[in-house]
Amino acid sequence: MKLEFSLKDVFCPKLFNCLRAYTRKQLLQDSIAGFIVGVVAIPLAIAFGIASGVGPTEGLITAVIAGFIISAMGGSKVQIGGPTGAFIVIIYGVIQQHGITGLLIATIMAGILLILMGIFKLGNIIKFVPYPVVIGFTAGIALTIFSTQMNDLFGMNIESVPADFLHKWVCYAQHWQDINWWAFGIGITSLLMLIFLPKLSKKMPTSLIVIIVMTAVVWVLKQYAGVDSITTIGDLYTIPQGIPMPKMPSLELTEGQTLWSLIQNLFPAAFTIAILGAIESLLSAMVADGVIGDQHNSNTELIAQGVANIAVPFFGGIPATGAIARTMTNIDSGGRTPVAGIIHALVLLSALLFFGPLVGMIPMACLAGVLIMVSYNMSGWRSLVWLAKNPKSDFIVMLVTFVLTILFDLTIAIEVGLLLAIVLFLKRTNEATSIRSFSNELDPNANSDVYGHDLEMLKIPRYTEVYEIDGPYFFGIANKFDDISRQTSSGEQRVRIIRMRKVSFIDSTGIHNLEQLYLRLRRSGIVLVLSGVNSQVFGALEKAGLVEMIGHENVRNHINGALERAEQIVEAIDNKK
Numbered sequence: 014m015k016l017e018f019s020l021k022d023v024f025c026p027k028l029f030n031c032l033r034a035y036t037r038k039q040l041l042q043d044s045i046a047g048f049i050v051g052v053v054a055i056p057l058a059i060a061f062g063i064a065s066g067v068g069p070t071e072g073l074i075t076a077v078i079a080g081f082i083i084s085a086m087g088g089s090k091v092q093i094g095g096p097t098g099a100f101i102v103i104i105y106g107v108i109q110q111h112g113i114t115g116l117l118i119a120t121i122m123a124g125i126l127l128i129l130m131g132i133f134k135l136g137n138i139i140k141f142v143p144y145p146v147v148i149g150f151t152a153g154i155a156l157t158i159f160s161t162q163m164n165d166l167f168g169m170n171i172e173s174v175p176a177d178f179l180h181k182w183v184c185y186a187q188h189w190q191d192i193n194w195w196a197f198g199i200g201i202t203s204l205l206m207l208i209f210l211p212k213l214s215k216k217m218p219t220s221l222i223v224i225i226v227m228t229a230v231v232w233v234l235k236q237y238a239g240v241d242s243i244t245t246i247g248d249l250y251t252i253p254q255g256i257p258m259p260k261m262p263s264l265e266l267t268e269g270q271t272l273w274s275l276i277q278n279l280f281p282a283a284f285t286i287a288i289l290g291a292i293e294s295l296l297s298a299m300v301a302d303g304v305i306g307d308q309h310n311s312n313t314e315l316i317a318q319g320v321a322n323i324a325v326p327f328f329g330g331i332p333a334t335g336a337i338a339r340t341m342t343n344i345d346s347g348g349r350t351p352v353a354g355i356i357h358a359l360v361l362l363s364a365l366l367f368f369g370p371l372v373g374m375i376p377m378a379c380l381a382g383v384l385i386m387v388s389y390n391m392s393g394w395r396s397l398v399w400l401a402k403n404p405k406s407d408f409i410v411m412l413v414t415f416v417l418t419i420l421f422d423l424t425i426a427i428e429v430g431l432l433l434a435i436v437l438f439l440k441r442t443n444e445a446t447s448i449r450s451f452s453n454e455l456d457p458n459a460n461s462d463v464y465g466h467d468l469e470m471l472k473i474p475r476y477t478e479v480y481e482i483d484g485p486y487f488f489g490i491a492n493k494f495d496d497i498s499r500q501t502s503s504g505e506q507r508v509r510i511i512r513m514r515k516v517s518f519i520d521s522t523g524i525h526n527l528e529q530l531y532l533r534l535r536r537s538g539i540v541l542v543l544s545g546v547n548s549q550v551f552g553a554l555e556k557a558g559l560v561e562m563i564g565h566e567n568v569r570n571h572i573n574g575a576l577e578r579a580e581q582i583v584e585a586i587d588n589k590k
Contacts, residue, residue, distance in 0.1 A: 023131055023312040027090045031350040039349065044356055046348030049218065050093055051360025053342050054080070056220045057387070058361065059246070059372060060380045061096040062331065064161055065104040067113070068250045069372055070365070071329055072096050077256065077361045079321040079333030084354025086320060088313030089298040091305060093339040093354050094321060098387050099293050100286070100332045102157045106422050107282045109176045115279055117262035117326035122276065122283035123290065127319030130291060136311025142292055143438075145411035146430035148396045150289075152411075153418025153426060155392035158384055165381035168196025170244060178419050195234070196243050196378040203227050203382030216345065220383050227379040228371075246380075247373025254369040256362070259327040285424040286322070286332045294318050294335030301340050305349065338390070406437045446484025448497050452477075471572070476507035476586070477579040479572075483515040486550075488522030506539055507586055508579040512572060514545025524557045531563055540582050543568045544575035 054076055062072020076095035083094030107116045130136070160181055164171050169191045175181050206223045234240040246252070298309040314335070321333050343353055364372070400408050414430035454470040473479055482494060511527075519527075531541045541563055546554065551568070554560050560568055569575040 023134060024316050025088070025310055025313050026086045026317070026351075027088060027310070027313075028085055028351040031090060031352070035350070035352075040352065042347040043350055043353035046343050046346035047353040047356025048360055049346040050339050050343045050348070050353070051357040051364075052221050053218045054093070054095060054336075054339055054357060054361055055364050056224045056375075056380070056383055057336075057339070058096055059375070060384050060387070061098060061101060063246070063250070063377075063380060064098075064101045064158065064384055065096070065331055066108045067104070067116075067329075067331055069246055070250070070252060071331055073361060073365045074256055074328050075325050075330035075333050077358050077365060078325050078328055078330060080361065081355055081358035082321040082324060083294075083317050083333070083335065084351040084358065086313075086317035087335075087351065087354075088310030088315075088317065089301060089335070089340075090307055090309075090350055091301050091340055091343050091348055091353065092294065092298055092309070092314065092335045092351075093343050093357060094294070094318070094335050095333050095339065096331055097293060097334055097336045098158055098384070098391055099151070099154050099289055100334070101161070102154050102418070103282060103285055103289065103422070103424070104331055105161070106176060107279075111275075111279060111282075114262055115275075115282075116331065117329075118275065119279040119283040119286060120322050120326045120330075120332050121262075122279060123286035123332060124319040124322030124324075126283060126287035127291060127315050127322060129319075130287070131312040131315035131319065134312050136295065136315050142288075142431070143407075143410065143434040145400060145407045146414050146427065146434055147292065147296075148393055148400060149411040149414025149430055150418045150426050152392050152394070152397060153415045155388040156415075156419055158388040158391070162381040162384050162388075165244070165377040166197065166200040166385065168193025168200075168242070168244065168378055193242050195240055196376070199227055199231060199243060199376050200378035200382045203379040204385055207382060207386040220386075223383065224375055224379055227376055228374050231376045231379075232374060244377045245373060246375045246377065247370075249377070250373070252369040252373045255366055257328055262326055281424045285427060288427060290318055290322065290332060290334035291315055293337070297335035297337040297340050300337060301344060304341070304344050406441075410434050410437065442485065442487075443490060443493065446482065446486075446490045446493075448490075448494050449481045449483070450497070451479040451481070471576065474508070474576065474579045474583050476505055476583055477510065477576075478506050478508070479510045479512060479575075481512040481515070484517070486513070486516045486519040486523040488520060490523070494526065508540050508542060508582050509534060510542045510544055510572075510575045510579060512544045512575070513550060514547070514571075516547070516550055519550050519553050524553065524559060527554070528557075528559055528562070531559070541567060542575050542578050542582075544572050545570065 055073070058072040058076035059069040060072070062069050062075070065072070080093065080095045083092060087094070104116060107119055111119070157178060160178060161174070163169075163181075163185050164174050167185075169185070169188045170193070171184060171188055171191070175184055203223050206226070207219055210217065210219045210222065231240075231243050231245065234243065294314055295311055298311070298314055302308055318334060325331065325333060339357075343357070346353075348354070397411070400411050410430060410433045413433060414426050417426035417429055451473060454472060480494070480497075482490065484490065486494075534541050543554075543563065546568060551560070554568075567578060569578060
């Protein structure tokens, strides 16, 4: 097979194509859409940054830099990039284990992995992650995000909340007497507004409106009612104005630790960030394609995601990917080219440059309400109900992935979920592949490779048995076929025909199985004949030397030829007698 590489296949940003026929009218539409989605992204970027264990500035910086790069270099016309809720759990866990430095290095490693995925054209392969796995870890992430917001929603002001899901709730139960009812009132009111305001108009930036209103309410309460117990962002974080200068992440190695050992420790987290980013961004791009009638370039999108995740750590940012909610907001607002995404990044930059003091006044309980709403939208509970009505095996894969995401971490959940899905796929393939044996007659009405128009039953020669494999001949079926052939073979057999017209492919185990079968039959004086071998399977057998071993005369294109060959072999045996 000739390996061909074309730069255009793996990296062709949509921005270049869109600018060739760009108009003032489209610029106006993109400007409006970019402004709206930028306004919507402000509270989300702040909330995701804080929930991830870093801060509001890091969330905004990530949205600005990653948002710009993903739009300028990406393979989708309307993709909006930035921090997302899906990363909260993995980011928080990496910081707990390896600190901020570990997170920055893991993000750079994830960016490199994403670029390699794009270069090696894995953009389409990543789409084949099983749906139950996606639903399972997405729902698990949603529940985990929900659990992280109880401290701020109830205003408990717990300084150190455990990272573990169960211990987190135990901690909340131990501090129930510390509930701040003013903060709880702000959080619940914010949540109710987020639920009911979209019923009035789906186009309004609900999150921003809620944050502005609740920030004003808290300011009034502090200024005129003497309520100082409601925690704001400014009480917990310093909000610098502007983007910090880029700098290399400091490699602070512990005693006895080397850079290579640090990379080894961080690789599982980096791999999870890369896979999660690839899945979320490509799913977002696919959804967007269906709405605008376009087709994104998966490999270009992965490379853009990789470049963005390599760049943001140098500014202190966190992992980023394509955001489905913001991408759909962009589409609904009229955005049709990457220019809208670039303008969205500029709007976020202006917020970072000029509105830092106002950001510091946002109440934490209000942000908790925003994130609880995000977790609800992420949960996909309707998909959970739908999966419950489907085959139990799919539901079990989803449930295992969901539980592992909550109780352990996303890395283990994805690995085990994919492993379970693969095992179930192999089991279903094994069950779908049938093996039949014939010793007297073959029905030509059921066999498309029979020559001629004679509908009479085809007679199988004496001392001949025919086995037909219907389906792929891989390692699971190879052992199954071996067991069946041992059980059904007769003592008078002199020729065994294996009919392979419905074998779409064969793997190394199947080839080894055939080779062992041939050697065993030869020791017993039985000739092996293959029938209906397609070109792909024949090529694999020939490359392995099995065709030469069996004999070209014993590999026939159709069953008629195989039966004729069997008659010749039987006659030769009779003549020897």
